[in-house]
Amino acid sequence: MTxxxxxxxxxxERPLTIEHVVALAQxxxxxxxxxxxxxxxxxxxxxxxxxxxxxxxxxxxxxxxGYGDSCERGVPLEQVEALPHHLFTFHGCGLGRLLDAPAxxxxxxxxxxxxxxxxxxxxxxxxxxLQQFLDHDVLPLIPEEGSVGASGDLTPLSYxxxxxxxxxxxxxxxxxxxxxxxxxxxxxxxxxxRPKEALALMNGTAVMTGLACxxxxxxxxxxxLATRITALNVVALEGNPEHFDERLxxxxxxxxxxxxxxxxxEDLAIDAPTAPLHRLQDRYSLRCxxxxxxVLADSLGLLRQFIETELxxxxxxxxxxxxxxxxxxxxxxxGGHIAFAMDSLKNLVGNxxxxxxxxxxxxxxxxxxxxxxxxxxxAPAATAMINHGFKAVQIGASAWTAxxxxxxxxxxxxxxxTECHNQDKVSMGTIAARDALRSLxxxxxxxxxxxxxxxxGVWLRLQQGARALPAPLLQMxxxxxxxxxxxxxxxxxDGELRLCLSRIRAxxxxxxx
Numbered sequence: 339m340t341x342x343x344x345x346x347x348x349x350x351e352r353p354l355t356i357e358h359v360v361a362l363a364q365x366x367x368x369x370x371x372x373x374x375x376x377x378x379x380x381x382x383x384x385x386x387x388x389x390x391x392x393x394x395x396x397x398x399x400x401x402x403x404g405y406g407d408s409c410e411r412g413v414p415l416e417q418v419e420a421l422p423h424h425l426f427t428f429h430g431c432g433l434g435r436l437l438d439a440p441a442x443x444x445x446x447x448x449x450x451x452x453x454x455x456x457x458x459x460x461x462x463x464x465x466x467x468l469q470q471f472l473d474h475d476v477l478p479l480i481p482e483e484g485s486v487g488a489s490g491d492l493t494p495l496s497y498x499x500x501x502x503x504x505x506x507x508x509x510x511x512x513x514x515x516x517x518x519x520x521x522x523x524x525x526x527x528x529x530x531x532r533p534k535e536a537l538a539l540m541n542g543t544a545v546m547t548g549l550a551c552x553x554x555x556x557x558x559x560x561x562x563l564a565t566r567i568t569a570l571n572v573v574a575l576e577g578n579p580e581h582f583d584e585r586l587x588x589x590x591x592x593x594x595x596x597x598x599x600x601x602x603x604e605d606l607a608i609d610a611p612t613a614p615l616h617r618l619q620d621r622y623s624l625r626c627x628x629x630x631x632x633v634l635a636d637s638l639g640l641l642r643q644f645i646e647t648e649l650x651x652x653x654x655x656x657x658x659x660x661x662x663x664x665x666x667x668x669x670x671x672x673g674g675h676i677a678f679a680m681d682s683l684k685n686l687v688g689n690x691x692x693x694x695x696x697x698x699x700x701x702x703x704x705x706x707x708x709x710x711x712x713x714x715x716x717a718p719a720a721t722a723m724i725n726h727g728f729k730a731v732q733i734g735a736s737a738w739t740a741x742x743x744x745x746x747x748x749x750x751x752x753x754x755x756t757e758c759h760n761q762d763k764v765s766m767g768t769i770a771a772r773d774a775l776r777s778l779x780x781x782x783x784x785x786x787x788x789x790x791x792x793x794x795g796v797w798l799r800l801q802q803g804a805r806a807l808p809a810p811l812l813q814m815x816x817x818x819x820x821x822x823x824x825x826x827x828x829x830x831x832d833g834e835l836r837l838c839l840s841r842i843r844a845x846x847x848x849x850x851x
Contacts, residue, residue, distance in 0.1 A: 359551040363440040369472040387660035422536030429496035432481030444548030458538035459658035487767035490671035491545035504528025549771035562849035569605035574795025594635025599628040607808035623696035673767030677750035680770035691781035695739040716826040742780040786838040
């Protein structure tokens with residue numbers, strides 16, 4: 339059963355946050371449309387102004403002209419009503435996998451928020467139907483591939499426009515069904531898109547921005563989890579807690595780096611070593627963890643600014659200024675800020691995966707793990723020679739890390755000239771966002787592997803008579819033990835890794851205040 343937050347997400351004049359979009363994507367909040375008369379009148383004025391221009395036979399891109407490079411081709415008034423249908427029809431060429439349900443909800447939310455600025459020339463009825471799609475969970479089936487990120491996410495968003503018009507297919511109550519059939523079941527009349535409405539729906543950055551909201555949230559949790567895993571590994575490897583001393587970070591005061599170090603200190607609850615050190619200086623994957631993770635921590639604020647500014651922008655073309663009675667032709671569909679944010683996030687997440695992979699490599703290697711069994715096997719001496727513990731898990735983590743690192747190649751620099759050289763400089767923002775989500779998927783797999791290995795390492799230390807765990811790590815160790823028993827005799831771990839992944843993606847563990 340879906341659980342909604344008590345406070346709905348209001349689409350209208352107030353800005354939304356990443357958290358609003360994610361709550362809607364996860365069906366943890368309901369979507370409401372601002373319904374006061376002033377807001378509705380402001381939205382209506384844009385569509386009314388367009389109608390007056392049509393009465394005067396004014397030239398408006400995408401309304402009385404063709405699209406893109408065809409903007410020099412005039413469309414006679416008797417064909418204007420047919421133009422929106424042609425736009426979403428010829429863009430029905432998307433390929434690749436379909437966006438999953440949370441991503442699709444994020445796309446709908448992001449597009450609705452942009453149109454609520456009242457400068458896109460659409461009717462209130464269009465906003466209401468988008469809100470109803472979210473409320474009733476009617477999800478257009480949107481192929482992932484086919485957008486170059488300018489002129490917006492045209493091809494994927496054509497599936498939203500078509501679904502509103504009762505065409506193509508949607509996901510409804512777990513089944514793929516025709517949009518027309520679902521409209522009929524809900525008692526809705528499919529929309530006949532008015533001049534500019536198909537363009538307003540499609541000519542924007544909603545897909546890349548919706549995906550970016552999801553990616554940011556996953557990255558923020560990955561940061562917290564990687565910090566906790568590092569603290570567990572300091573215990574498992576009997577590392578030197580002085581590497582996280584507050585005074586050390588006061589002389590290089592990057593705020594995010596300081597925050598990571600403070601969280602590790604909180605987890606370890608130690609101000610100085612309580613046992614002889616194996617090494618005065620731990621290897622970099624422990625000693626420099628705040629410096630690696632701190633880059634992500636310090637970047638999240640900037641990335642949030644880029645994403646939320648785009649989320650709360652009008653990003654189609656042309657902009658309809660009904661108050662000044664002007665049509666402004668520009669390029670707000672260009673997704674450069676999201677492209678940069680997602681390319682940056684790929685790099686940051688790849689480094690987190692690499693850090694955790696290096697920690698895992700130390701854990702399983704008896705040359706570097708300071709007295710833990712080879713491959714973290716808990717097998718007794720009688721069967722130790724045939725047990726291999728986490729050996730294959732470390733190989734898998736290395737493979738996932740390598741793919742995440744390969745994926746750090748920026749998409750935004752691979753601009754292509756398209757559409758008869760009209761779209762001759764494009765952002766590739768949607769490819770960057772999809773890449774970022776793939777990098778996060780891989781990094782979360784590395785985190786799952788390293789978390790289970792770290793917990794095994796801590797369990798082995800406790801078997802050796804190590805001191806009691808500090809309270810934060812004791813609680814985490816107990817929570818993990820409930821789902822993931824120690825590996826004594828070899829067993830297949832794929833099911834447990836998948837369970838751990840599901841816990842990570844659900845943000846199951848509360849990590850730090």
